[in-house]
Amino acid sequence: MLWRTDSIILDAATTAAARLGGSRAGDATHTVAAAAMDLSGRVHVAANVFHFTGGPCAELAVLGAAAAVSDDPVMSIVAVGDGGRGVLAPCGRCRQVLLDLHPQALVLVPGIGAEPESVPVRSLLPRSYRWPDAPAQRVVRFAGRYRDAVLAGRKTATIRFDDPQGAGPTTFAFEDEHAEAFDAVPAVVTSVTRKRVAEIDDQDARDENVGSVAALRDGLRGHYPGLADDDVVEVARFSLRG
Numbered sequence: 001m002l003w004r005t006d007s008i009i010l011d012a013a014t015t016a017a018a019r020l021g022g023s024r025a026g027d028a029t030h031t032v033a034a035a036a037m038d039l040s041g042r043v044h045v046a047a048n049v050f051h052f053t054g055g056p057c058a059e060l061a062v063l064g065a066a067a068a069v070s071d072d073p074v075m076s077i078v079a080v081g082d083g084g085r086g087v088l089a090p091c092g093r094c095r096q097v098l099l100d101l102h103p104q105a106l107v108l109v110p111g112i113g114a115e116p117e118s119v120p121v122r123s124l125l126p127r128s129y130r131w132p133d134a135p136a137q138r139v140v141r142f143a144g145r146y147r148d149a150v151l152a153g154r155k156t157a158t159i160r161f162d163d164p165q166g167a168g169p170t171t172f173a174f175e176d177e178h179a180e181a182f183d184a185v186p187a188v189v190t191s192v193t194r195k196r197v198a199e200i201d202d203q204d205a206r207d208e209n210v211g212s213v214a215a216l217r218d219g220l221r222g223h224y225p226g227l228a229d230d231d232v233v234e235v236a237r238f239s240l241r242g
Contacts (some may be wrong), residue, residue, distance in 0.1 A: 004178050005076055006108060006118050009035040009043060010087070013080040016045050021082035032088060034058035034079040036105075038072035039139065039173060041181025059094040063101065073137045074098075075173065075182060076118070078108035087116040095124045100134035104141055104173070122162065138166070140187070140236075144176030147183060149209045150240070157207035157237045159200070159216070161224045165192050165236040172238075186241040193237075198229040207237060 002010065016033030030047040034057075037043050046061035056064070058079045066074055077098065079088045089109045090098065098105050098121045107124060111117035122128075140158065142150065149155035150172065158165075167189050174183040197220065200213055210216040221227045 002108075002115060002118060003175065004180055005037055005041075005175060005182070006078075006106070006116075008180060009037050009076055009078050010080070010108060010116065012043050012045050013078050016047065017080040017082050017085075020047060021084065031082045032058040032079050033082070034062040034077060036062045036066055036074045036077040037181075038066055038070050038074050039171070039182055039184055040070065040072045042066075042070060042072070044069075044074075057091060057094050059090050060097060063097070071137075073139050074102040074105050075139075075141075075175075076106045076108070077102075078116070086110065090124070095121060096128065099125050099128060100131040101136055103130075103136055104139040106141075120163070138168070138170040140165070140170055140172050140189070140238075142172055142174045144174045144179065144183070147174040147185075150174075151185070153240075155207070155209035156239065157204065157235055159204065159208060159220060159233050159235050161220070161227060161231060161233045163234070165189055165234050167192055169241065170238075187238050188241055189236050189238045191237045193235045194232055195235060196229065197227060197231050197233055200233075200235075204235055207235075 013033050013035035020030050020033055029050050032048045035043060035045045044062050044066040046058055046065045048058040049055040081088050087108055087110050105121045106118045107121050108116045108118050169188050172185045172187045205213045205216045208216055
C-alpha cells in the first residue's frame, strides 16, 4: 500500500501525463510527466523534452523544476507515460543522477500488481559508484512511529542495512502513512559503527529503544527480509541539533 505522500505525487504525475496524451496527443516531444515531493512537502511537476540532440527525461526535468524554487532535497519521485502507459521506471542515467543528488529519495516503479511500488533509489543501482563531489544534502528517513522516542531522547541510534550513513550534521525526516508531508528535525550523526547482525549487543538494543537484542534482531529482519547473521549493518548513533 502506498503512503499518502506517494499517492500525492502519483496523482500529480498521472494528471500531467493525461494532459500530454490529451491536448498534446501526437506530440512526440513531450510524452512522459514526472512529479516529485521535496522535504517541505512541495510537489513539483515537469515533462520530458525529447530532441534528436538529446533531451532531459521527465525525472531530470522535475529535479530542475524543484531546484528552481527550493533548496530542499527531493524525497519521492515518479514518472508516468502518456496514453495510459502508467508508471515508468527511470532509465539508467536518471537513476545515477538521483543517487548522486538525492540518495534519500524513494522512487515509484511498476509493481507486481496494479499498484506501483515505492523503492529506495539505491536499490535500483546495486554496486553503483557515487559522484564524490555531488552536493547531496544528508537526510535520514524514519517511519513516523519513531518520532516521539527520538525527540524524547529514548532512541539515540538507528541500525541500517545497505543504507550507508556518515557522521556529521543531517536532517531526520519522519513520515507517517497518512501524512501529506514530512516532519523534518535537524540532527547530528555522532558515530557510525559497522558490525555483523550476530554482533549486535545490549548497548545497541538500549540505544535503539528496544527491549532486547533478540527483539532488535527480529525487528531488523522484519524490515530487511532475508537479513542474515553474517550480514554487515551500520549502527548510527545520533543527537538532535538545536
